[in-house]
Amino acid sequence: MAYKPPHARAHRVYKPGKRHMELMPSLSRSSGLDKDGDALRDRAVQEEYRAFIEGKVNEHWKRHPHGASGRDVDATKHRQEEQENILILFRKLREGLLATDRKDAFAVEVYETSLHLSILFRSDKQTTSILSHLLPHLYLARPEVPEFTHGALSTTLLSLFHHLLLGYPSQTRFHEHLHSLPRTFLPRDGAAYRWLAHLTHCLRTSNYAKLQELTDRGAFERFFEASTEASGGRGAPVRTGDHSDKPEGARQRAGPYNLALEAMYTLVEGVRAKARATVWLIMRSAYRELHCLPPPVNSSKTGAEEPSPTSEWLARSLALHSLGSTAADVNEMMQMVDEWLAQKCDQGEVKRKEGAEGRWIVCKVAVKV
Structure with a gap:
């Protein structure tokens, strides 16, 4: 049985049941207010708390399988709140690891997973904070x-x-x-x-x-x-995310989930x-103009559709191809470039040339639409 401080053995967080993990006090905010606020100093509790967080993360991926996508304002706000709460749970656990000077494989896994999620959830402050403890100290500890x-x-x-x-x-x-x-x-x-x-x-x-x-x-x-x-x-105890519940884009990428x-x-x-x-x-x-018309079909030796040289150049130079997909075919590439230029047209940075399909006039100064 894991050691429990005498004054904390009767504390509710030590009792079996997931619901008690919700009540886990933070070490940094419980001093002087909660006499049992040092539960996360116990190694066994730290590992139980890590498994509890894992469940929260997997539930999050199930509810929000498409990550940051979606235009529903309320759904986006709810997703962001869930992500912030998950990062708070990890921060509590890291406080316990820091307080006990724990530097084993479990500690490395917690810090690494915290880092990965802080990046996926786009929390720059959390990422910077985690890195300051993880690199290089934990890797050099053993x-x-x-x-x-x-x-x-x-x-x-x-x-x-x-x-x-x-x-x-x-x-x-x-x-x-x-x-x-x-x-x-x-x-x-x-x-x-x-x-x-x-x-x-x-x-x-x-x-x-x-x-x-x-x-x-x-x-x-x-x-x-x-x-x-x-x-x-x-020998890390758990890894966030499995093959059935992956964050945005993971299903489209080849190889094992990482x-x-x-x-x-x-x-x-x-x-x-x-x-x-x-x-x-x-x-x-x-450039003053961009010509995005494909060459005539009969100009190709094979008779197959060819992309516009300008569209091909724009797609490559602007790195419009998605990281989560293989090389796009001609239609996909043309669509990517058209969508990009249409977006810039809405922002007043280019405009369609009247009477000339596939031609865009470049505005040196953005024109209000």
């Missing part, structure tokens, strides 16, 4: 277990992209964080480091011709697969969106 260091690769990449996204277009935060980490976490002669170096150079130089290629899922997925295999032996990889998709999409805005500004300053 140097005799090599997979702890090897398993830090996915967390390292997530942390670097988090700082790259928050600081964009400046990369100062990114480089400061990179230099603060042990080189064993991201070897300078490794493929992951070379990919990051190429991507950050692309962003600095506005080399939008390489944007799609360097932010495609195939460019980084293998690093998360290798990290998962390396850390798989840690929460860290889903978090990386979210960050990469965020970097893409910011880079896309920069690329679009460059395009607006450089």
Whole structure:
């Protein structure tokens, strides 16, 4: 039987039943108010509380299988409230781990899952707070277990992209964080480091011709697969999300479900969106018109439909292809570009050229519609 402090053995949170976990007091907010507020100092209670949170997360995915999608304001508000509550539960648990100086596999799993969910739920403050405790301290706490260091690769990449996204277009935060980490976490002669170096150079130089290629899922997925295999032996008690209840986009992506990889998709999409805005500004300053008509069918040797060279260029340069899909066919690509230009038309940044189908006039100064 797990040890219980004498004054807390009769506390309701120690009694069997899930409903009592709802009453778990926070260590940081119960001091002086709740004499039994230190229940989360007990290791057995910490593990029971982790299983309780897991149930909450799985229920959330069942109710909101499409993540951030949807236009119902009330449903979106309810979803966000649920996500905030889940992050609060994890924060309570981390307080207990910090108070007991717990640095085993269980603690690493709790911090990693907290990190992944904070990214998926787009809580930048939580992400920054979690990273300050997780990297590099928890991974270096047990140097005799090599997979702890090897398993830090996915967390390292997530942390670097988090700082790259928050600081964009400046990369100062990114480089400061990179230099603060042990080189064993991201070897300078490794493929992951070379990919990051190429991507950050692309962003600095506005080399939008390489944007799609360097932010495609195939460019980084293998690093998360290798990290998962390396850390798989840690014996983490539970992993958030199973094959039936996955967050947005997980079902459309190949391979086994990986929460860290889903978090990386979210960050990469965020970097893409910011880079896309920069690329679009460059395009607006450089071009007066965009011609998005496909070439005549009879001009093709095969007779098959071909995309407009301009549409193909726009789709690649603006990285419009979704991370969760394979290469789009001609119709999908044309539709993506049309939707993008229609959105910019609504914002007054382009307008359709009268009497010329597929031609758009670029407005140097946005025109109010």
